[in-house]
Amino acid sequence: MNSSYSFTKEILTLVLxxxxxxxxxxxxxxxxxxxKNNKNKIIFDMSLFDxxxxxxxxxxxxxxxxxxxxxxxVVVCNFNPQSASILFHFIDEVKFETTLDVQSAxxxxxxx
Amino acid sequence: MxxxxxxxxxxxxxxxxxxxxxxxxxxxxxxxxANKAFLNxxxxxxxxxxxxxxxxxxxxxxxxENARYLHKIYPDGTTWAELILNEPDMVHKAMIKNSDGQNVxxxxxxxxxxxxxxxxxxxxVTFTDITAMENQSQLIANMEVPILEINDTISLIPLIGxxxxxxxxxxxxxxxxxxxxxxxxxxxIDIEGILVVDSAVAAHLIKITKATKLMGxxxxxxxxxxEVAQTMVNLGINLDDILTTSTLKDALKLANE
Numbered sequence: 227m228n229s230s231y232s233f234t235k236e237i238l239t240l241v242l243x244x245x246x247x248x249x250x251x252x253x254x255x256x257x258x259x260x261x262k263n264n265k266n267k268i269i270f271d272m273s274l275f276d277x278x279x280x281x282x283x284x285x286x287x288x289x290x291x292x293x294x295x296x297x298x299x300v301v302v303c304n305f306n307p308q309s310a311s312i313l314f315h316f317i318d319e320v321k322f323e324t325t326l327d328v329q330s331a332x333x334x335x336x337x338x
Numbered sequence: 339m340x341x342x343x344x345x346x347x348x349x350x351x352x353x354x355x356x357x358x359x360x361x362x363x364x365x366x367x368x369x370x371x372a373n374k375a376f377l378n379x380x381x382x383x384x385x386x387x388x389x390x391x392x393x394x395x396x397x398x399x400x401x402x403e404n405a406r407y408l409h410k411i412y413p414d415g416t417t418w419a420e421l422i423l424n425e426p427d428m429v430h431k432a433m434i435k436n437s438d439g440q441n442v443x444x445x446x447x448x449x450x451x452x453x454x455x456x457x458x459x460x461x462x463v464t465f466t467d468i469t470a471m472e473n474q475s476q477l478i479a480n481m482e483v484p485i486l487e488i489n490d491t492i493s494l495i496p497l498i499g500x501x502x503x504x505x506x507x508x509x510x511x512x513x514x515x516x517x518x519x520x521x522x523x524x525x526x527i528d529i530e531g532i533l534v535v536d537s538a539v540a541a542h543l544i545k546i547t548k549a550t551k552l553m554g555x556x557x558x559x560x561x562x563x564x565e566v567a568q569t570m571v572n573l574g575i576n577l578d579d580i581l582t583t584s585t586l587k588d589a590l591k592l593a594n595e
Contacts, residue, residue: 310514310552310553311511311549314545320548320552326518327554
């Protein structure tokens, strides 16, 4: 897995690498890390994605669904405006929770 | 004493030089002739003086992120002059820096130097300064979609006129940039001033709403008049996932809750 991660008290923040979209079993690897560190709140930081494609969204939706099965909640953040402005010409919706930045994502978890 | 032919040549030259627009004659690669407006623009005394520093006006073409301007040469090998000839119905624009360092935008039109019988394999290209017009268009475009900050977290966008796909895309980009810069949490888009709300306009608004949600911002559509509401229902437009209010006052109240 090329993505990097860090922890706060109860939240794991994963800075997703665009390279991981094409890596097999990245979900399994991620799940192992999450279990090892006993977390159930995850933030996916998309800041490394210059362009977010419909395939990237499909990949994230897959990861989110997989984690949801393990009672792990995900908030995805830091989409760049240029990507956001063209993304919905290609997809109808995104099936995960999103926020502007990491701090907003932490706020979402704290308010839950 | 000049012959008739010489007088005609002088007259033709004077007509050429009397043009307010820049007019050049090119063989596609090298400048063959240019009028006085060209010499004035580049601040040179003669064409020969200009040719000492460049062989083509295209050497001075510059690019901008905001619009598509002519390139000297395209990746497929097409030159700017060929493009003008191949696509005569398109509006071609070029940007050139003047001697004061200001970017001047030109509308570029061209035609072959040929009357059917005589073909000189050259092109006459006219550069018309449209900078003022372009700046005004940009100003109007910006005025059409202002983003007004109500407070630190709420912004208001009163839309007027017609919402077409170009304006909609521009609006969406501006909104998303604004969300990123100002960390806006709630956006109110007031559509009371939109003249026609049909399925295309609704689709644009839905896309904007979804994109803002992706950036963690909630969008409310306000100013939906009864006639517009009826049209939307009749067209089968589904706005279930979007917050809507009939008046701006209601939207502001909702945003402040």
